[in-house]
């Protein structure tokens with residue numbers, strides 16, 4: 299039997315069935331809720347902290363190189379100092395003596411300057427190491443939360459994957475018996491509402507989707523099940539409560 303041979307009631311039943319199955323799929327996604335997003339956010343934060351740690355560690359390495367240079371400079375100055383001090387014993391005149399004295403003074407200044415540079419650099423490193431341990435602490439905390447959330451998410455996915463696959467298959471099978479034109483309208487409306495409801499029943503005198511009052515004549519049409527009636531406010535397909543509730547998915 300082709301789709302067009304179905305009565306309005308049968309068409310509505312098929313559509314309600316599709317809606318009910320897809321609402322169940324929506325429920326599964328709701329169950330997963332914010333978890334996938336939370337996991338993604340945590341992964342991004344952790345990545346950011348790791349990058350920060352690497353940057354600070356590079357800074358430390360740069361300062362360590364600077365210290366090594368200063369230590370070498372200081373050693374060289376100390377060697378020169380020793381050499382000049384030896385020469386001081388063999389000077390021939392006061393001019394030579396003064397020249398050597400000047401050199402000794404310069405080397406002593408150099409050694410002192412290196413001392414200060416090394417001390418300051420070590421202080422900078424200590425500060426950066428504090429930063430690194432702060433980052434490490436935050437990383438540890440975030441990683442712990444991520445591990446918990448990931449386990450939770452994996453569990454929910456494992457529990458619902460099979461059910462979701464079955465529902466998707468059922469939804470596709472049910473869609474095959476819905477008139478294509480009606481199905482297109484259904485899909486369009488479903489996408490345009492956050493709650494994914496495209497077929498709703500009357501809720502007393504109102505549309506079960508947008509809760510606007512439905513005029514008595516339209517209500518009578520809906521109950522008669524002789525034509526497909528849509529809500530003039532929200533565009534959702536309307537059915538009577540009995541029909542809606544009689545459909546099993």
Ligand SMILES: [Zn+2]
Pocket residue numbers: 505506507508509510529530531532533534
């Ligand atoms: Zn409505």
